[in-house]
Amino acid sequence: MLIELLKLDTQSDLPLYKQLTGQITELIKKHVIRPEYKLPGTRSLAEKLGIHRQTVVAAIDQLVIEGWLETQPGKGTYVAENLSSIPQSFTQEAMDLPKAPEIPIPTVLQRNLHLTTQKYHLDDGLPDPRLAPTAELMRAYKSCVSTGNLYSRFTYGDTKGQLHLRQELCEYLKETRGMNVSSDQIIITRGVTQALYLCINGFLKAGDKVAVGELNWESANANFMYHGMELIKVRVDEEGLDVTHLEQLCSEHDINMVYATPHHQYPTTVIMPASRRLKLIQLARTHQFYVFEDDYDYDFYYSAHPVMPVASADHGDFVLYAGSFTKAISPVFRVGYLVANTNQIDYLSRIRRMVDRQGDGILELAIAELLKLGIIQRHLKKSRRVYQERRDVFVKLLQDQLADHVNFESPKGGMSIWTEFNSDIDLKQLYQRALKRDLFITSGEQIQGKKINATRLGYASSTPQELEIGVGILKQLITQ
Numbered sequence: 001m002l003i004e005l006l007k008l009d010t011q012s013d014l015p016l017y018k019q020l021t022g023q024i025t026e027l028i029k030k031h032v033i034r035p036e037y038k039l040p041g042t043r044s045l046a047e048k049l050g051i052h053r054q055t056v057v058a059a060i061d062q063l064v065i066e067g068w069l070e071t072q073p074g075k076g077t078y079v080a081e082n083l084s085s086i087p088q089s090f091t092q093e094a095m096d097l098p099k100a101p102e103i104p105i106p107t108v109l110q111r112n113l114h115l116t117t118q119k120y121h122l123d124d125g126l127p128d129p130r131l132a133p134t135a136e137l138m139r140a141y142k143s144c145v146s147t148g149n150l151y152s153r154f155t156y157g158d159t160k161g162q163l164h165l166r167q168e169l170c171e172y173l174k175e176t177r178g179m180n181v182s183s184d185q186i187i188i189t190r191g192v193t194q195a196l197y198l199c200i201n202g203f204l205k206a207g208d209k210v211a212v213g214e215l216n217w218e219s220a221n222a223n224f225m226y227h228g229m230e231l232i233k234v235r236v237d238e239e240g241l242d243v244t245h246l247e248q249l250c251s252e253h254d255i256n257m258v259y260a261t262p263h264h265q266y267p268t269t270v271i272m273p274a275s276r277r278l279k280l281i282q283l284a285r286t287h288q289f290y291v292f293e294d295d296y297d298y299d300f301y302y303s304a305h306p307v308m309p310v311a312s313a314d315h316g317d318f319v320l321y322a323g324s325f326t327k328a329i330s331p332v333f334r335v336g337y338l339v340a341n342t343n344q345i346d347y348l349s350r351i352r353r354m355v356d357r358q359g360d361g362i363l364e365l366a367i368a369e370l371l372k373l374g375i376i377q378r379h380l381k382k383s384r385r386v387y388q389e390r391r392d393v394f395v396k397l398l399q400d401q402l403a404d405h406v407n408f409e410s411p412k413g414g415m416s417i418w419t420e421f422n423s424d425i426d427l428k429q430l431y432q433r434a435l436k437r438d439l440f441i442t443s444g445e446q447i448q449g450k451k452i453n454a455t456r457l458g459y460a461s462s463t464p465q466e467l468e469i470g471v472g473i474l475k476q477l478i479t480q
Helices: 014-027 043-049 053-066 079-083 134-144 149-156 165-178 192-203 218-226 243-252 272-286 342-356 361-372 375-402 427-435 464-479
Strands: 069-072 076-079 120-123 186-188 209-212 215-217 230-234 255-258 288-293 319-324 336-340 404-408 417-420 439-441 447-449 455-456
Touching: 014 053, 014 076, 053 069, 053 215, 069 120, 069 209, 069 230, 079 255, 079 439, 120 455, 120 464, 134 149, 134 361, 149 342, 165 186, 165 361, 186 192, 192 255, 192 288, 192 336, 192 342, 209 375, 215 218, 215 255, 218 230, 230 243, 243 255, 255 272, 272 288, 342 439, 361 447, 375 404, 375 417, 375 464, 427 464, 439 464, 447 455
Parallel strands: 120 439, 209 230, 209 255, 255 288, 288 319
Antiparallel strands: 069 076, 186 336, 215 447, 319 336, 404 417, 417 455
16 A cells, blocks of 8 residues: 555655655655554565665664654564554644744834845945955964864853953953953954843843934844833934933933944944043943943044043943954954953853854954954054045045035044935935945935934945946936
8 A cells, every 4th residue: 555655756856765754754644554554665665666775774764763663573664653642633734734823023123134235335334345354364264273272172162252362352452442451351242233132131121221322223222122121312413422411311311221332423423522431431430320332443543543442441340342343354254342341241151151152263263363463453554544545535526426415524434424415315215226226325224313314325345436436326316
């Protein structure tokens, strides 16, 4: 009986032994062949089916391992006796079987994911991968996977990240940001987003109030709202987050955390002056709230010296400082870091272990080697010069070709220009039309807060020639 029910397709991409196991399993599920049914011998099955005996043996062995069949020495192979209690529902059509309910996606998670494949791009402010030290990184990566104690490198590591990278970061942060920290005060993350996620889970609870700029990064807002936080909006002006307004809000609300981007306010790119930074620390210590300092593109400043991070001052352990190599190298390399006190980092590393045992240890070691050799530092110095030149080219292009349609100020740092468009220009439509012309621009959806017809136009990832073409396309779309 069994042989007549089996139909093998020698032209199928599915291996014959898998076809055989699948069909026998289905026959058992549908009670066509029942418990204690004896299967023909493997030689007989192979001859009747016209296949190699080893193919049949492989299928039978697999079904025995999975518990569908059982062998009785000297007697043969049978459908497993314990399958007598197999649910009758298996005999119904698949469409009649109960299914898990469809999961409604919460509104806060219903965000568009824009994958950039266009030839030209005025993005949110990303680096140019053509400038990245990829050859040096690959050499360092290759060295890490082929030399030294490979067992220690390939086994489970410290949840806080590779010690070598944390030690190199201590020197790097001291030299570039004036931060004196130890390796135990750093946890390596897969970017700023993971660092923020850990801090939310570690230091906040549902119902807590988080102060954010009235214009803010969508991903940060979404992270807070998904975890049940209430967002308290703080005014943003030409000097970034308005700490005087924040002080007023502190008298009205019990603020638990402030999300801040003081080096280049997101999205407007303005730099928070030292007086406001000191006021922010004073408020944090007075009202005992955490400050999550997202320093997403600190390395790209175009003045002689950058303003030091809020975390470089004495803040009483209320500032949680996050940075990454996303902008320094490329977003594809998911390596970031969070700096806090030793107790806070130990706590967050234990939370991290619940969802992510550790990061990419080999990549972390490779980046540590580039820091040790000064390769990343030299790359950043070169990139700053290139990006400053591109900023100047882009500013002139916007002034010459789009002055009647946009309003902006030349940024003092970063990789994008905060650009306000005339009210008669529909940014979402402009975004869609630009895609058809092989140009990617951001539609402003990545920015949350008060309604404003503006977006960030990135210049760092494009050459001067590409910027000229991109602005030319924009001008045609706006004036048509």
